[in-house]
Amino acid sequence: MATVVGASGARDGGGGGGEGELIKPFTPEKAKEIIMSLQQPAVFCNMVFDWPAQHWNVTYLSKLLCGKQIRFRMGMKKTDTVPQFETMCSYVDATLEEFLAWSCDRGVNHAGPFTHYDNSKFWAYADYKYLASVFEDNTDVLQNVVWSDFGFPGRNGRESTLWIGSLGANTPCHLDCYGCNLVFQVQGRSSPLVLPSSIGPHLFIGVTYLGPHHYWKRWHLFPPQDTAFLYPTRIPYEESSVFSKVNVVNPDLKHFPQFLKAQRHMVTLYPGQVLFVPRHWWHYVESIDPITVSINSWIELEEDHQARVEEAITRMIVCALKGAEDPTDTKAWLNPTEVEGTSHEINCQYLNGAISAYLEHSKVAETLTPTEFKINGKHRVKSPLKKRKLDVCTRSKEKKSPNCTLATVTAKPEEKIPFGLDLIPVSPSLQDESSERGIDESDIKDVVKESGGREGNLNCAREQLVMNQAEMPLADNVVSDSTTCPSQPFISTDDLLDCLVDPKVIHLVAQLLLQKRT
Known part of the structure; x- marks a missing residue:
């Protein structure tokens, strides 16, 4: 099951804070210590409630940019088994006002170049936008992003990128060769309302209801040791990005059967939370609401x-x-x-x-x-x-x-990581939930048949296919996606x-x- 993290607001201070005072659960030094030692993804809560950038929803950003055009990547909403790489997309230059009009169905007269795209069939993504370039005429706003709270003094919007997407917008599954990643999911302006903990099994105590203007993103993550199971490729070529040949939300198991062994971690990121993605973790990111806004910064590492x-x-x-x-x-x-x-x-x-x-x-x-x-x-x-x-x-x-x-x-004992309401680990998904993994049961049957198994033993086969890499012989790490006939090699x-x-x-x-x- 996917990790669903409640969007809790900052709590009343304790341990020296006055009544009603808002304090952060980790000092900058402690936050950095966690980031430098943690070897799995995790979500920081209650660390950015005083950042001015928490108000950077699309409406607010459109006013800041005063009609400035930015480039959007246009992709199709489809369920193909082939990843939708950036080389397969088209591009438009448009303002955020035009993006809002298009994504919210405010009429073609205000949508500019988006009028050529049906928003029921296409998504739009303004990705990898360096804030230093976006706000080159208004550099003061770069101070609204305060990564120094995580132990990196001097780091702000100048070392950050902006991501704005519509429903369905996604980044193909890939790993970053450089650094580790901090991702701040941006809040809307609506006033939060704290609901009781009995609201449901997926919400934590003190979860915040964000009204109709919430913006969510879902992350699919895979550990570095699963690289062979993701069928890595450098085509399309982009420096620092190793892409996967697998569409992880709709995998083609006939061509990529080893993908079943990959250990998926899933988390839905809420506004006001910061996701930590460790070095070389694979990730596929998708927008699951009409509009998403996030800001990230890659932290340079010695490696x-x-x-x-x-x-x-x-x-x-x-x-x-x-x-x-x-x-x-x-x-x-x-x-x-x-x-x-x-x-x-x-x-x-x-x-x-x-x-x-x-x-x-x-x-x-x-x-x-x-x-x-x-x-x-x-x-x-x-x-x-x-x-x-x-x-x-x-x-x-x-x-x-x-x-x-x-x-x-530097790896440190896992028990020293202060997991709790303010630092939530991203746990592996349950491997037998095929529908959530995007895996068709018939594909699993086909894999079992081809390997000489019986359909009646699907559960055992699935458990066998998803065993950890550490439990497998070295030969299992050698994978192939060749589909040509052995007698006619090409x-x-x-x-x-x-x-x-x-x-x-x-x-x-x-x-x-x-x-x-x-």
């Missing part, structure tokens, strides 16, 4: 230095092979967000820049004691925010946040890339290159 070298190698290989395959058409394989050049010369500069940055950082790291290395200190090498839509060839020229330093993920460029840019291969190549330089 990002080598990850940037690995991404540079991946970039060079993908661009070389796919560019040679069809030099005139990059739209089929290059994500629209990758706007920089893809020439071999540029990619060589990119790779050399990443290696030089790694070696420079290593020299500094050698002078630090283990204690100094694991905490935010004055001697740490600073890094710009997560590369997702930025040109790393000019990384050394970028303006950096004065207090933005890297962090190291290896495409994408098949070759799946092997060449496999994370394990790229990691080894990166280490060999770095050894040459040292």
Whole structure:
């Protein structure tokens, strides 16, 4: 069953606070300690009730932007088994007023370019919008996002991105190669009403009813150890994003049978809550209400230095092979967000820049004691925010946040994590709830038949298929989605890339290159 987290408001203060005073359950130092040690997704509650950005619903943002156009990705509401990648979508430039008119059916006269899209068949998503660019003419509002409350001083809207979507808008399942992720779900302006705990089995004590203007997002998450079961691919190519070939809400189990072994975690994020997504956790995000608004920030980690070298190698290989395959058409394989050049010369500069940055950082790291290395200190090498839509060839020229330093993920005993009403872990979903997982029972039957089993033993088969990776022999980690006849083998460029840019291969190549330089 999916984790359903109640949208509790801030509680009356205790332990030194005056009567009725609102206090936060974690100090910045404690919040950061949790983030740096927690190895599973979790939801922070009651940490952002005083952020001015909690009022950033679409109506409020439309007034702040004063008719400024932003780009929306337009996708189809369909139940295809193929993921709807960004290369398959169309794009429109429109204002938030036009988006509101279209999503709320206020008439075609006010919907601008959205008039060409039926909102019963299409969704719209303004994703990956860096707030520093969105509010370039009004930079004061960037202070409305206060990540320093989570232990990252100096981090605000300048190191954050904005996401605005309509019902059905989604991000294909992927993992981020860099950093960990904090996601703030934005509240509407309606006054909350606290309902009694007896409202139902899915709501926690002190849940907040947000009226008709609530905005929800649902997250599907999978742990890093399930990577093989997600059938990773680098096509479409985007730096720092490894996509899954599987549509996780409607999987094709005939082509991707190993997906049944993946351990899904689900959570519905409510306004005023912050979701923590650890490093390399796979995630698929979907809007399940007419409008959703969220703000996120990728937290740089010590491991990002080598990850940037690995991404540079991946970039060079993908661009070389796919560019040679069809030099005139990059739209089929290059994500629209990758706007920089893809020439071999540029990619060589990119790779050399990443290696030089790694070696420079290593020299500094050698002078630090283990204690100094694991905490935010004055001697740490600073890094710009997560590369997702930025040109790393000019990384050394970028303006950096004065207090933005890297962090190291260090595992600590799980019992030290203060789970409770203010920090809620995202637990695995029940594996036998096929309808919630988007898995058709007939697909499971087909998998059982093909493996020589009997239909009468579906439950046993399902339990066998979803056992943890740690319980399986090493050979189970080798997966294949080949659908061609063995007697007529055909290896495409994408098949070759799946092997060449496999994370394990790229990691080894990166280490060999770095050894040459040292």
